[in-house]
Structure formats: structure tokens, C-alpha cells
Amino acid sequence: MLKNSNALYAAFKAKDARFDGRFFVGISSTGIYCRPVCRARQPKAENCTFFSTAAEAEQAGYRPCLLCRPELAPGSSVTDATANLVHRAARMLEENCGSGQSLEEIAGRLGCTARHLRRVFTAEYNVQPVQYLQTCRLLLAKSLLTDTGLSVLDVALAAGFGSLRRFTDVFKRHYHLSPTALRKRMSEEKGTDGDITLALGYRPPYPWENMLKFLAGRAIAGVDMIKNNTYMRTAHFITTGGKHSYGWVRVGHKARKNVLTVTVSESLLPVLPQVLARVRRLFDLQCDPDAVYEILQSMNTIRPGLCVLGTRIPGCFDAFEMAVRAVLGQQITVKAASTLAARLVGAHGAPVHTEIEGLTHVFPTPEDLLALEGPLELHLGPLGVTAARAKTIHELARSLAEGEISFDLCAQPEETIKKLMTIRGIGSWTAQYIAMRALAWPDAFLETDAGVKKALPPCTSKERMKLAEAWRPWRSYATVNLWNSR
Template sequence: MDDDSRYEAVRSRDGRFDGVFFTGVLTTGIYCRPSCPAVTPKRENVRFFPSAAAAQRAGLRACRRCRPDAVPGSAEWNVRADLTGRAMRMIADGVVDREGVEGLARRLGYSVRQVRRQLTAELGAGPVALARVQRAHTARVLLQTTALPVTEIAFASGFASVRQFNDTIREIHARTPRELRAAGRGRPAAEGGGVALRLAHRGPYATGAVFDFLQRGAVPGVEEVTGEPGARTYRRTLALPYGHGIAEVGEAGGGGWLPCRLHLTDLRDLTTAVQRVRRLFDLDADPYAVAERLGADPLLGPLVRRLPGLRSPGAADPHELAVRAVLGRRLAADAARALTGALVAAYGKPLPAPDGSLTHLFPDPGVLADAPLTEPGMSGSRREAVRSVAAALADGAVVLDPGADRDEAERTLLALRGVGPRTAALIRMRALCDPDVLLPSDEGVRRGLARIGATAEHTGNWRPWRSYALHHLWNEEARRPRASSFPAPPNPVSAIPRNTATTETR
């Protein structure tokens, strides 16, 4: 886009571009999302920025009306596999907060100088400034949804000192932390504890199909889906850098967001937990770009138009997803769930107290690498495959973190015992959130292609959104009478928030 087309998007308040670029208004000193409902500023008074950090670097503060810090992340970072895309996924996961810029550069395999130069060139800000925006957003959420002391919030948000926290909040929000907290006091008190959030997404969202998908693969002890269709809650346990948590996501959202509640043992994990839930529910996707490509296809188009906003769910824990993919290969959905549930009960870390049917964290790869794995239904070849993958994850031979090189990860997986092309591709699609994976050898995909009259060669027309095409084929198969034999890919998440005290979050 050029600046004139960006301005037209602002004039039309086009929500499709929220998070893609930010609008800076020089006369007011604020920056907004393109869909901000305020009066459209004059063209000569507007500048455009590729990131919120770049707008803040130019001395602008966040708009209090449209809250540009709460927009969905750019879908570009999931599509791109280059240095910038990988870095942005890792910054969102909190790597800079936990390990610094040096840790980020080390994970990416580049020098600190090169990472800074590349991000500044493309996004107008370096990794520290990008992480700072994220910290400020986390701080606002905690200030307005919890009763924690301001000092505790400062460190829980990732700030190194209270002074740095105060200065950043005043700079970005033009309010002190206490004033920002007072501005959120009009919200009803939260029931059920935890941090209540609104997880923003752009465009339509096919919640029913996504919750169906997650419910089919929910692992006992780790995940559950409660409630009736249309009002379900997906709940799951999360193993996090500083502790553990339970995430609850509701099906009955609306207005461009899904309700969520996070129960965390350490609030420093808030940013990481939010990003992992967002990846699981594919909330940063661009459904308009997906529909433009897939909807124009004469064979797949009818399925896309029948179910607008269908997402390609990722994984809350990539290591968990990899183990589940290997464990469930060539098993029916119910058998895979039962076997995985037995694995969780035997080797997972128990919660301090059960929460509904949630009782354990998924087993750590290091534990599974040395486990006997004698559960009923665990064949010798399956046992060796699980141990092989778990050992590779535990010693770092296979890297599945948000910034991993997808091609390298798939090559390394294929070299492991018991991992075939379908399993490696499934892990790439779910654990690494690759939007362009098809799984042509999958039984459900083959039946779906035959049903719409498409060949494997024809699927090349669906790039770079073949993962979404795959879910349309799977969803269509699930609607058929043979749905009981439909292979539900391994998957994590479940829950429905218990109240209305929410705030927007990416």
C-alpha cells in the first residue's frame, strides 16, 4: 500500500487494516488504528507507521478511544519465515523480556546489531522498543482488571524498575498508572478470579467450527470443552516460563473479540499466555486475504463462502503438539484421545488442586524421553517414536519455538524415527502456525479433494493459504455421515469465561 491508499482505508474506517499500519495525527500528537471512530484528520496532518513502537518513537501517544495497542497482530508475521517474521513472533512470546535482545539474536542465529538494523529498517523500531509497547499493554490490562499493587504490576509486566514503568505509562498513555487504573473502575467486578480479557481478531470468525475442532481432539486432564454449542467454553492447562496457568476461552464473543480468562500462578507469564492462546485460536489471521484467494477458486469457493472466517488453529504448546501428533498417528480420534489421556495421567505434572476435569500439565519432553511408556495400546514402534521426538525436543535437536525456522524444523523431524511426512507437516502447520500446509496424504483431505473434484496439482492455486483450505476440507468431511471416522488432528485448548469484566487485548 502507498500512503494515499492507507488514507483511504482511514477515511472508510476499514478494520481490515487494524494492526497492519498505524495512523499518526501530528496536530493532536496521538496515533490510532485505521478504524478509529474519531473524525478523520486532514491528509496533510497524517503520517503512517508500520508499528505502534514506531509511532511512539515519533513522540505520539496511544488514542484513548480506539486503543491501537489492543489491535490484533499483523497476519504478515505468521506468513513470513524471514528474520523479521521470526523475530516478531518471538518478541510477542516474551523472549526479549525474559532473555534480552542478546537472547533473541542468539535464538535467531544473527548478531544483535543485525537484528536491530533489520527490525528498525522494516518496522521503524528495534526489538527493545517493540517489546516496550507490549509491556505497556500488559500493564494497562493488569491495572484495569486486577487489584494488584502498582509496584507488583510493574514487575509482572516485564519492566526492570518502577521508575521505568511509570515513565513508559505516562509517555504512551499520557496518564499515570493510578489515573489509568481509575479510568477502568467503571467495569463490573470480575467473578471467578483471574485476569479477564477480550482477545481481538479481525473480520469474521467461525467460532462454532473452531470449537468443534478443538473439542474433537481435547485431551482428558489437560483440556475440556464445557457448555452447549453456541455457548461453549474451552479450558486448558498451560505450562509457562515462570509457573503454570489455566486458560478459558468462550465461544460467545462478538464485536471482533473472544472472551478469555487467565488464571496464572505468576503474572509475569501474562504476555506469554495471551500469545499462546492467540496462536491456538489463530486470532492474528487475515480472513479477508484468505477469502480473496480461496473464495475465488471455482472448486473450493463454495466451501469458503459457506463458512466465512474459518481459522487454522495452532498450538498452545508446540512440544505438546509434536508429541500428540506422533502419539496419535494412524489412530482413530477417540483412541488417540484415550491414549494421550493415559500418558498425561501417568507422566504429567499434577496441578496443586484439580480445576473441573483439568488435573495435569502435559508431560515435559525430558520426562517422556526416559519414561517406560507401558500404557495399554502403546505399541513398540509408537513407544520408540514418542521417545525419539521427546528426546530431540528436550536436547534442542528439534526447535519448535515461535521463531523457529520452519523448513529446518521439518527436515529435522523427518530424520527422527517414526516421523513421516504427514506427521512432520501436521507439526509444521499446528506447532509452527504455518498457513501454507496441505497434508495431501491425509485420508480426510483425499476424500475432500475427491468430493469437490480437485487434484493435488490444483491445490497449488491455494497458496499461501493451503492450511485454511485443509480446514475447509476437514470441516466439510466432519459434516458428513462418516464424521465418526474423521481423523481429528491432535490439538490443545478449552474454556468459557465466567463474567463480563473484560478489557481488550491483542
């Protein structure tokens, strides 16, 4: 439980969105726990207990509020996820709650033993990893029951429960309500067309238009696009059992509720937690904008308005796709790089049926490119890709396929940057850019970038690096602010 209850109660009373997801409030008079932004009748301070996670509140015997819906709260910030083993483990548990991976497997990916992970996780969150995982599954199931028309069995399987009976037993034990009873009590309309729409929360303000503008400029024809103020793309996942899941994702914005709406095709239901995790990463939903602005507001002494509260890092949905596009974009325009990427997809991407006009292919995997006969430059050359770029893409694909380089939550950004730079054709700019977007690293800085140089007063690269020291650990956000200021 969290200390300093007076300050936390004040934030709860003010319904301060800055604290959403930072703590949860257990209310003894009702037996429920809420987000600090909950609009229900304010409880007395003596009836409130404060918890750092939803899992901790549930282990204390509280059940989630049906009004504020704790499953919609944003998670921990990206700086925690890169710097702290426990926070990275928590994000992995959220992302893999439906995959059936054991704690031993997750600990192995993080480079530690399951025993060590249990010890440090419990010390940080006051719950064991298995309890945290169970809460992730329950909250995902609760969201699916509330917002979709999926059958209870489909909900159970999508949330990672092995059987309907086990799901029902656990749900009743924790929430004192059966899954079907919860569905009857909720009034929201549910989808009936086979698509699945859920909501993901963020801490406001959120620059939706800026994010769409950035992504639109880098969209790959056939793979992703912006239409009607909505982001849409194809998706391809390989499950732990080796099965392939193809489908599409559509992301919209509900500013009044501080959420993004995520609609996925029913074909992606078996990998729903991974889909949601990638959307969070793409749109930087874990960001704590006030913490970032507290450090970066000094940028406004260089030029008023240079740093804007709420700026996010545009991440990526498919790390290999983004990395290849970064290589293709070296020394050419953004538009030209999109053209080359579209040719690559048309020639070597797998066709997928989406029922959305313009979405026709998924980007090729590293294995797809490595399986082509002969040198890769023979296949990419006719598309307009230089031999040097083709060799770089081949080496990048090989490094990822053989596990020499990883873009998942286990990766250490500084070490990954060093490994990337050992690939001929990948320099500091490309490696930093990939780390920023694929690894969600908050402290990358592209001192040689043309946009960065243009936004700052005339100075050398060393002087720009020295200037950026004051912006640690948020130099990636500083970079995006500089891009946006042009």
C-alpha cells in the same frame, strides 16, 4: 511512516476491520494514535499521519487512544512470521517482553547477530528493537491497568519492568499520565477474584464454533476441555530462571467486539506474555482472512462453498503435547487417540490444582518422559501404546530436549519437517500436520489425508499436490477448508 495516505485515510474513515492492526493513525490535533476501526470523531485528513506499528507511532510522540485501545489490535499474519526475520523477531519480542531476555539472546535464537537484527528491524519498522520491546511492555501494562484489578507493582513486573519506579517514569514520559491516573479514568469493571482477564483482537470473520468443534474432538481428559462455549485448559511454563509456573487458562469469544477474552489464573502472571502468545497461536489470531481468501477462493470452482472466508488454522498451546498426540493418532480414530493421550497424562502428567472441575493435570514434558527408568515402551505399553509408537515418542522427546528440533518462533518449517521425518515412525503426513499446528506454518498440505481425499474429486496424490500448487502459500488453510467441508 506509510505512504498512500489517501487510501489509508479512506480505510480509516470507513472503519474497515480488514485493516485493523495493519496500520495506526497518529492525530496531530489530539496527540493520540488510533486503530483504523476507532469510533471516535473522525479527524481531518491533514491531521493524520499513518504508521505501520504502534511502536513507530509512540516514537513519533503520540500516546495510545483510550477508546479504541491499540493494545487490542491483531498482529502481523503468520506468513510474514515464517518468511521474514524481522516479523519473527517482532513476535519474539512480544512473547518475551516480560522475561528480561536481552536483544543479544533473541538475536542468537534467530541465528543472527544483534547488530544485523537492529539494522534490518529498523529498516522495516522505523524503530529499533529496544523501542519496539518497550512499546510491547507499555501496551501490555496499559491493558492490565484497564482490565484487571492487579496492583500497579504487579502490573509493572508482569509487563517486564524491573521496578515500580522505572515503570512509572516510562509510563508518564510516554503517555503523559501516571498508571494510577489511567486506572481512575477508565470505566471498565475490573476482576477482583484473583483471576486476570484480557482481550486479544482478531480480524473478522472468525469461525469460533468451528475452532471449538475441532479442539473438542481432540481434547485430552484432565488437560483441556470445551464447556459453555468456552475453551479451558491447564498450563505449565518454565521461566528463563528455571522456575515452574502452573495454572489454568480460559478463552471465550466476544463477537461484537472482534476479540477473544483470555482469563488466566494469578499463578501464571509471571509468564503472562507467553500465555497470551500461545493463545494467539492456538486460535490463529494473527491471520489476515481477506489475504487468504483472495488466493483460496478459486477452490470454489471445484465445489461451491468449499472455501469459506475467515477459516483459521487450529494451532496448539503446547507443541510437544500436540506432537505426541499426532503420533498416538496414527492409523487409529481421533477418539481413540484422545483416550491414549488421557491415559498418558493420568500416568505421567503432573497433577495441578485449578479449581475447575475436570482440569487436573498438565501434559508431561519431554524431560518428564526421558526421566522414566528403562525403555519408554515399558511405561507406555500398559497404557495401550504400541512399542513402535513409544519408541517414536521417545525419540521425539529426546530431539526436543537436546535442541535438535525446535518448535519455537525461530524454527524454519521446511527444515523442521525434514528433521521430523528422520525419526522412525514419523512420515510426511505427521510431519506436515505438526508443522501446520505447532509451527503455525500456513503452507502445509496433507495430500494423503483421508479427509482431504474425500473432499476433493477422485484423483491420485500427485494430482492433488498439483492442484494445491495454486493455493500457495496458504495450503494449510486450504486443508482446513477441505476438512470442514465434509
